[in-house]
Amino acid sequence: MSTSKSEPRSCFICGTSGRTSGFVEKWPIAGLGEVQVGFRICSQCGLVLQDPAPAPAVLNAHYVRVSTMTVSGSSGDLPAWWRAQVDRQLEFWRVHQPRRTGKDRPLAVQIGSSIGYTLSRFREEGYDVLGIEPSADAARFASDHYGVATLVSGVENAAMDPGVRAELVVATHVLEHLRDPVAALARCRDWMADDGHLLLEVPVLEAPEHWPNGYFTFEHLQYFSRRTLSQTLHLAGFRVATEEVLHEGHNTDSPVIIVLASLAGSTSDAAISHSACAEEVARASALMEAYLAREPTSWAKLAERVMSVLDSSKRLAFFGAGIHTSQFLAKAPAVSARVEAIYDSDPGKWGEEIGPLKVSPPAELPRDSEWLVVISSRGHQDQIYEDIRWIEADHGVRVIKLYD
Ligand SMILES: [Zn+2]
Numbered sequence: 001m002s003t004s005k006s007e008p009r010s011c012f013i014c015g016t017s018g019r020t021s022g023f024v025e026k027w028p029i030a031g032l033g034e035v036q037v038g039f040r041i042c043s044q045c046g047l048v049l050q051d052p053a054p055a056p057a058v059l060n061a062h063y064v065r066v067s068t069m070t071v072s073g074s075s076g077d078l079p080a081w082w083r084a085q086v087d088r089q090l091e092f093w094r095v096h097q098p099r100r101t102g103k104d105r106p107l108a109v110q111i112g113s114s115i116g117y118t119l120s121r122f123r124e125e126g127y128d129v130l131g132i133e134p135s136a137d138a139a140r141f142a143s144d145h146y147g148v149a150t151l152v153s154g155v156e157n158a159a160m161d162p163g164v165r166a167e168l169v170v171a172t173h174v175l176e177h178l179r180d181p182v183a184a185l186a187r188c189r190d191w192m193a194d195d196g197h198l199l200l201e202v203p204v205l206e207a208p209e210h211w212p213n214g215y216f217t218f219e220h221l222q223y224f225s226r227r228t229l230s231q232t233l234h235l236a237g238f239r240v241a242t243e244e245v246l247h248e249g250h251n252t253d254s255p256v257i258i259v260l261a262s263l264a265g266s267t268s269d270a271a272i273s274h275s276a277c278a279e280e281v282a283r284a285s286a287l288m289e290a291y292l293a294r295e296p297t298s299w300a301k302l303a304e305r306v307m308s309v310l311d312s313s314k315r316l317a318f319f320g321a322g323i324h325t326s327q328f329l330a331k332a333p334a335v336s337a338r339v340e341a342i343y344d345s346d347p348g349k350w351g352e353e354i355g356p357l358k359v360s361p362p363a364e365l366p367r368d369s370e371w372l373v374v375i376s377s378r379g380h381q382d383q384i385y386e387d388i389r390w391i392e393a394d395h396g397v398r399v400i401k402l403y404d
Pocket residue numbers: 011012013014015016042043044045046047
């Protein structure tokens with residue numbers, strides 16, 4: 001990997017590169033080595049964006065190879081929160097869906113379609129479905145488990161049949177991962193029917209009391225507020241028809257905004273007043289400062305918990321080689337110094353390095369009561385525990401979930 005794993009980045013809403021507050025840190029990330037990760041608030045419009053951000057080739061390799069969002073665990077079952085999240089999105093869609101066009105089975109295209117579960121649910125609602133997703137592994141899972149067809153590609157260079165007209169484009173938890181959301185959304189316009197709709201969900205930058213530690217994370221290249229999301233949609237030629245903000249009880253790990261948008265007549269610059277921008281900058285800065293002030297304490301609490309259990313064991317391993325583990329190791333040097341092994345159930349991560357350690361498969365888990373294994377995944381920790389509890393039952397290894 002070249003030295004320029006991350007690059008400076010200008011704001012995709014206003015084009016400015018001016019920085020107001022924020023942070024830059026170095027995290028050890030599986031498959032990438034040590035990476036500079038930073039966030040700033042755009043001094044002009046108040047968008048919170050990752051800058052420096054991973055270079056396009058780095059980001060692409062990360063999604064194709066390492067972070068493929070396949071389902072962890074041997075059963076292939078989705079965690080309950082994942083199903084509940086899609087239930088909720090479908091319910092929003094049912095309540096607000098515009099009148100269908102005359103077609104028997106209109107087409108729904110999902111960008112960042114992952115393992116195809118969401119599209120399988122829209123098929124039950126009467127749609128023909130097509131996914132667009134950069135990971136061939138996720139696309140294979142979509143085909144094998146749900147019979148969902150996927151174009152293996154990024155959004156912007158997707159080789160879509162020119163005759164395709166989608167009545168619905170679904171973009172749930174994908175826009176925050178893209179380097180240029182305006183360009184990606186504008187590309188979606190090319191395949192949409194004139195009276196088509198966009199169903200969008202992203203994390204929303206409010207209610208910080210419901211943010212987890214490590215909220216600003218490597219895979220999220222921007223954090224939208226209601227205002228910056230509306231500007232982004234506007235720039236790409238959409239207008240918001242309905243939106244709903246959920247602070248909790250929504251089966252994601254932080255507040256979200258769900259939006260139904262339709263095509264605007266034409267694209268145009270977002271006409272936002274100078275005072276509205278100044279207000280947005282001030283609001284985002286206050287949220288960022290409060291977050292940065294409380295972060296050290298939240299990581300220290302987790303570190304203390306691990307170290308106190310480690311007292312009665314001698315050797316420490318982590319299960320889960322995702323970004324969250326990388327953040328924790330960067331933030332908790334005392335824990336980091338004691339880790340001797342990292343395991344993950346995703347073959348895409350096996351052999352990759354996090355700091356000095358190579359990620360190993362579950363088959364190589366320790367079988368000795370000297371060891372403590374810490375499960376450091378928020379979304380999948382219960383499933384992982386079920387899968388690896390045999391080392392506890394059969395071999396006396398101590399296993400704890402980081403977020404118990
Ligand atoms: Zn800006």
